Amino acid sequence: MADEFLRLENLVKAFGANTVVKGANLAFNRGEFISLLGPSGCGKTTILRMVAGFERPTSGNILVEGKDVTPLAPNQRKIGMVFQAYALFPNMNVEDNVAFGLKIAGMPIEQRRARVEEMLKLIGLAGFGKRFPFEMSGGQQQRVALARALAPKPSMLLLDEPLSALDAKIRVSLRQEIRSIQRELGITTIFVTHDQEEALSISDRIVVMNAGNVEQFGTPFEIYNRPATRFAATFVGTLNTLDAKVLDTTAKTVSVDGQVFTLSKLPGGAINNAALSLTMRPEAVSLGKPNGQDVVLEGKVSEVHFLGSVIRLKINLGANSLSLDTFNDQRTPPPALNEMVKVSLSSSDILILD
Amino acid sequence: MKSGKFWSWVIFALGVIYFIGPLIATIQFSLSIRRDGYSLDAYRNVFVTPAFQQSFSFSLLIGVAAIVVGLLIVVPAAYFVRLRAPQLRPIIEFITLLPLIIPPIILVFGYIRLYSSTSFLPLTTTSFGTDVLLILAYVALALPYMYRAVDTGLRTIDVQTLTEAASIMGANTLTILMQVIFPNILVAVLSGAFLTLAIVIGEFTIASLLNVQVFGVYMQNVGANRAFEPAALAVISFIITWAAMGMIQLLARFAPRNAVRTD
Amino acid sequence: MSNNTGTLATNDATPALAGVASPKGPLSGIASIRWGDYLGVAPFLIFAILFLIVPTLFLIIGAFQAPDGSFTLQNIYDLGTPQILSSFWISIRVSAASAFLGSLLGLAIALAIIRGRLPQTIRSTVLTFSGVASNFAGIPLAFAFIATLGRLGIMTALFKFVGIDIYRAGFNILSFWGLTLTYCYFQIPLMILIIAPAIDGLKKEWNEAAATLGATNTQFWRYIGLPVLWPNLLGTLSLLFANAFGAIATAYALTGSSLNIVPILLYAQIRGDVLNNPGLGAALALGMIVITALANVLYLVIRTRAERWLK
DSSP states (O other), X not given: OOOEEEEEEEEEEEETTEXXXXXXXXXXXXXXXXXXXXXXXXXXXXXXXXXXXXSOOSEEEEEETTEEOTTSOGGGSOEEEEOTTOOOOTXXXXXXXXXXXXXXXXXXXXXXXXHHHHHHHHTTOTTOTTOOGGGSOHHHHHHHHHHHHHTTOOSXXXXXXXXXXXXXHHHHHHHHHHHHHHHHHTOEEEEEESOHHHHHHHOSEEEEEETTEEEEEEOHHHHHHSOSSHHHHHHSSOOEEEEEEEEETTTTEEEETTEEEEOSOXXXXXXXXXXXXXEEOGGGOEESSOSSOSEEEEEEEEEEEEOSSEEEEEEEOSSOEEEEEEEOOSSSOOOOTTOEEXXXXXXXXXXXXX | OHHHHHHHHHHHHHXXXXXXXXXXXXXXXXXXXXXXXXXXXXXXXXXXXXXXXXXXXXXXXXXXXXXXXXXXXXXXXXXXXXXXXXXXHHHHHHHHHHHHHSOHHHHHHHHHXXXXXXXXXXXXXXXXXXXXXXXXXXXXXXXXXXXXXXXXXXXXTTHHHHHHHHHHTTOOHHHIIIIIIHHHTHHHHHXXXXXHHHHHHHXXXXXXXXXXXXXXXXHXXXXXXXXXXXXXXXXXXXXXXXXXXXXXXXXXHHXXXXXXXXX | OHHHHXXXXXXXXXXXXXXXXXXSSTTGGGGGSOHHHHHHHHHHHHHHIIIIIHHHHHHHHHTTBOTTSOBOSHHHHHTTSHHHHHHHHHHHHHHHHHHHHHHHHHHHHHHHHHHSOOOHHHHHHHHHHHHHHTTOOSHHHHHHHHHHHSTTXXXXXXXXXXXXXXXXXXXXXXXXXXXXXXHHHHHHHHHXXXXXXXXXXXXXXXXXXXXXXXXXXXXXXXXXXXXXXXXXXXXXXXXXXHHHHTOOHHHHHHTGGGSOOHHHHHHHHHHHOXXXXXXXXXXXXXXXXXXXXXXXXXXXXXXXXXXXXXX
């Protein structure tokens, strides 16, 4: 059984008439890397700040290892936090910044020095001890911020969009670094981001949020392939949507732009001639004759984007169009514009969302 | 932190007492010339005095003159520095710091020594010359504020593009300055003008050493001789300074917003 | 035809020359300005030279001149008399006292309105008020304080009403402390105006980061808040000192010559050579310039260094 570390029970936060978090119920295990993913204003940062103690929940509880920490002040909770704006103390050099938590805790100076050295080595900035924040790049500052947060061996690590202020290349390398340090230390981590690629690539589980509600909580694989709501499906990855019409509920046949095929299942209240929204991921659709797939459609190539190893095509079925990705084949050139092609997919890959 | 908020209110309250107290006290004092109740007699006494009327109107005149001269100096300079000679900016900015560093008494002492009867520009020998010297001294005092106001105004309206547009249509520099630039920085100019006025109206040291009968000198005279009238004068002075500053705040609301292209 | 080519050639050559030939250095840019640009800035520069720079230099040089025009240090030596030295000492004390009080109280008020969780309107009102009050020195200010705390002042009467006779207890508005108290009326607002942006610059995230690392509010101020503000505080202290040192009108109307600060002495000297030594006036002026310039430069230097820190 996984070891539960953090539990949020019926967490609600309202600012006046505006309810920003509408009842979150989540449990995270020890050592897990959790991302809170969603657009601006969805409540993810508010949840993080409630866990940190900077916001008091309007109602609900926060339990760490079974104990209710909700009444505790932030400086009593033993958490490490990394901010979007680095927040390194400008009047202190790197060493003093990293040692700050240890100094407050009363650690003697020799031990502090050793620990700081250990942390600087961990983040790959050994020898930077005497530098000041204004002398360092954004990526370096953020790594120091990470070291500072981890130095006092907190029980939890909270990161509030730590990569948003950095260049794209650094973002990718730093997120990997954060993940490997987290794995090495085994510390329970909550990572807030609006970038779904970030969340997918480094998280153990993701909480997808929208407008104060938890849309889905699961592993990256689950969220991408079995999205529970339309929001989760569209926010994470790209999604094809086809407008279909139900032909026969018994035979489970539908029609899309005149082409008829059978679904593996229909939603409960479906009636004949009802409209239905069918969705599927681009990689579920393949070009050409079926390779074990049961649905074949025909359409005209309307767009061809040769991206190198990947070719992105848009196929026009009539009123609907399908986006599909296919790998470059050195022997076969991509289809030409306006060419009529067949596309295949499995009916089990079709998601019907409301 | 509850205690933090309490102390903040205490400090604020003490601040209010210290800063508003004297204002109220002065107003009350100025109304207390009659033993048997409040009256505006002190103000009446002041307003009917020819010395008041003369010195006050003279101060206004000097103020206007200082504003005009100040603008004539500052606007072209700010314009050219921004547009064609940005390398002069450090020198100009240094110069605008000087009036803040040199105490006014030193400045006027320098004038008296330099422009005395034996110098190349004997301004102190004639009454008119002394008045000119006074105006120039006030221009110097107001220079930092005037320059900053005009410079900010120019920055906001994207002077470069306006100038290019105007010159393509055939305008020469003077026309551009007067008909295109100036009207567009009017708000900034007025700010600088009001600030100059506030500085000039109450000024004492320079005028007194140059022996010019301005409002500040008159006030000091009254202070030495009367009891309640000085308070009335102080109130009048407050009102004028506050009105001038108030105008500047008001003007800030009408200031043009940033042009599309910024530096 | 040949004329056109000639003009073209000159037009092309000048930018190239300007780009290639001018050496690096502070004045190198000036060589490439067209004379027309000078015309616009000329009035400003001429004014600055004639009515700012030269008069001051003239005084400074005059401090080293004997009546016959020769170089001498006698005037400087003459500053060493007890009367003049005590005048400088009083000035330094008044300026220091009002600078310290102004800094401390200004800091307290600024912290209260910005971080004290008071309503936003209070913050903007106080800042606007400070903008006006910081310019509010001079004769009217003296009158106002006399009307408030003079022997017949309203607040004096109020104190008497509740049974406290402040004048019997030794207070007098026409004194060292009276003048210091009056100076605070423009020193405190000046401090508020200058320190407010610095306090704003104390990012909320620093508080939060310190809290997650276990620090109390007091520890935050001790290790981060005050150290970050410290250069600004010192610098502004210096500025306030210079501000008070050069002020005269308020003192003139309040304490007159009963409190012989340097500007008052200088004033009397300019008016009528009370010191019976014409060269001494310039020397006094030199002393004032040196002190205020040093204090101002200190302020500017500290400010620039602090800004670099906080980038």
